[in-house]
Amino acid sequence: MKKLLSTLSLATLLAVTCVVNATPQQDLKEFQSFYMKRFPNTPFEDFANGVYSIDPASRGQWEDIEEFAPYELNISVGETMFNTPFANGKTYASCFKNGGIGIRQNYPFFDTDRGEVITLELAINECREANGEKPLKWKKGPIADISAYMAYTSRGKVFDVKIPDDPRALAAYERGKKHFYQKRGQLNMACADCHKFYSGNMVRADLLSPALGHLTHFPVYRSKWGGLGTTHRRYDGCNKQVRAKPFPAQGEEYRALEYFHTYMSNGLAVNGPGARK
Amino acid sequence: MIRKQLRRNIARATSLLLITLVAGISIATADDIADGKKAAFDRKKGNCLACHMIAGGSLPGNIGPPLVAMKARFPDKADLRAQIWDPTVANPNTIMPPFGKHRILSEKEIDLVTEFIHSL
Numbered sequence: 519m520k521k522l523l524s525t526l527s528l529a530t531l532l533a534v535t536c537v538v539n540a541t542p543q544q545d546l547k548e549f550q551s552f553y554m555k556r557f558p559n560t561p562f563e564d565f566a567n568g569v570y571s572i573d574p575a576s577r578g579q580w581e582d583i584e585e586f587a588p589y590e591l592n593i594s595v596g597e598t599m600f601n602t603p604f605a606n607g608k609t610y611a612s613c614f615k616n617g618g619i620g621i622r623q624n625y626p627f628f629d630t631d632r633g634e635v636i637t638l639e640l641a642i643n644e645c646r647e648a649n650g651e652k653p654l655k656w657k658k659g660p661i662a663d664i665s666a667y668m669a670y671t672s673r674g675k676v677f678d679v680k681i682p683d684d685p686r687a688l689a690a691y692e693r694g695k696k697h698f699y700q701k702r703g704q705l706n707m708a709c710a711d712c713h714k715f716y717s718g719n720m721v722r723a724d725l726l727s728p729a730l731g732h733l734t735h736f737p738v739y740r741s742k743w744g745g746l747g748t749t750h751r752r753y754d755g756c757n758k759q760v761r762a763k764p765f766p767a768q769g770e771e772y773r774a775l776e777y778f779h780t781y782m783s784n785g786l787a788v789n790g791p792g793a794r795k
Numbered sequence: 796m797i798r799k800q801l802r803r804n805i806a807r808a809t810s811l812l813l814i815t816l817v818a819g820i821s822i823a824t825a826d827d828i829a830d831g832k833k834a835a836f837d838r839k840k841g842n843c844l845a846c847h848m849i850a851g852g853s854l855p856g857n858i859g860p861p862l863v864a865m866k867a868r869f870p871d872k873a874d875l876r877a878q879i880w881d882p883t884v885a886n887p888n889t890i891m892p893p894f895g896k897h898r899i900l901s902e903k904e905i906d907l908v909t910e911f912i913h914s915l
Contacts, residue, residue, distance in 0.1 A: 704898075705892040706892050706893055711890040712890070715890070719856065719857055719858045720855075721845050721846065721856045721858060722855070723854045
């Protein structure tokens, strides 16, 4: 019996070690097939539609909303800002590959020169500062408008976030993964509890969305906010829900989380900005 | 007459107290159960309905099992209290919050919630 027990615990230990040492590619496979099994009626591409990919009841209503999208104005405001020259005569286009058009699917990326994760919003503000302009606030307002426009020009492109062969990139990825699976806050819940293990269940009157496809449509217009918000604004909300202290927007922690979180949706198409409850 | 009644009442109260002490349990009053229900349903307190179907509560979630026939599930009230105080003992990966261990509810509130849940 004792022998059996120690064999068992050794097996558990091995299993745990394997999970810890899984490569991002292995994680990606495990992650996506988890949702494919949990929601056998949802085709892979459809996970890009978030909670509506698993909720036929509210899907029609949502499609009507997307038809006369509440973020329409934000896109045109963002477009105008994007094309308006800075005081020095340059525009945002000068800071990005392909003039900033159709590139959302490559963000966030790991900059091997700087050794850090670069999100789209971070790149937008760095572009401003490099051109002598003041940075914008991170979570809503003009930065979300510009980000929405840039996402809009990328609709239909497939997410392809890369983890380069660089220990610092892997460390950032692992940090984000840890954040996703670790229990936090007074309520002691992990992102994975709500958006993986119990995705598709109801928490009170809310259907929990799968994390696969979470970030394809950001920034998002939420009726609850009455406006657009960036990914890090949403992270704040979910951290507060479990009574955890939110991390600073665009700090290393949330950038690492966004890196992992977006990588897990590789293969899905950009459909931002999106509308949600 | 009054004296006799008083004496009888005292005798009754004493024996009740004795039973309570001997059995080591407190007698839940209807008020306790009502207060426990309030704490269990309050979104800022137990918010148990977020995850559990409970008789008398509307729009329950379905993350945890329906809380029914609790006396059969938990013949010993102390086990029920322990589950609410720290459910990670029974299941380290549980999504259910540790209401006592993380001081989400006070010890008194946990007593009351236990009485209410045990009455279901």
